[in-house]
Amino acid sequence: MKNIIITLALLFGISGLSQAQEKFDQELADKVGADPYGMKKYVIAFLYRGDRLNEYSAEERAELQKGHMANISRLAEEGKMVLAGPFFGNEDLRGLFFFDVQSIEEAQALTESDPSIKAGVLKMELKEWYGSAALPLLFDLHSKIAKEDI
Secondary structure, eight states, rough: OHHHHHHHHHHHHHHHHHHHHOOOHHHHHHHOOOTTTTTEEEEEEEEEEETOOOOOOOOHHHHHHHHHHHHHHHHHHHSSSEEEEEEESSEEEEEEEEEEOHHHHHHHHHHHOHHHHTTTSSSEEEEEEETTTTGHHHHHHHHHHHSSSO
């Protein structure tokens, strides 16, 4: 019985592997920088409420937010940011950025280009993360489903 189970497991495993290999696209994997598991390293920025938020008027904060959004768009167009978004609610943790970079130092330089970071309205904590190498493909997909810009 044990041999039958092992044989079945091997057959299903080999069958699943061959199906995965049939779907595998080496050109696409190379384009997105995938490792053999279809994964790669990113840097996530956790955006927190900054210490200087109350130093700005509502109008100044609105201008900083416009600059913040423009910076996100620029980084996405450059392929450096693959995912970004705010959290619901009014907690200190405000949102996330996923950077398609190889180091914390490179992500740090990118975060310093954000007007809200420069002004102290937001601050960031950076962590390396291992995830699907397909994330950079989301930017093009999102543009196909969004009727309006944020």
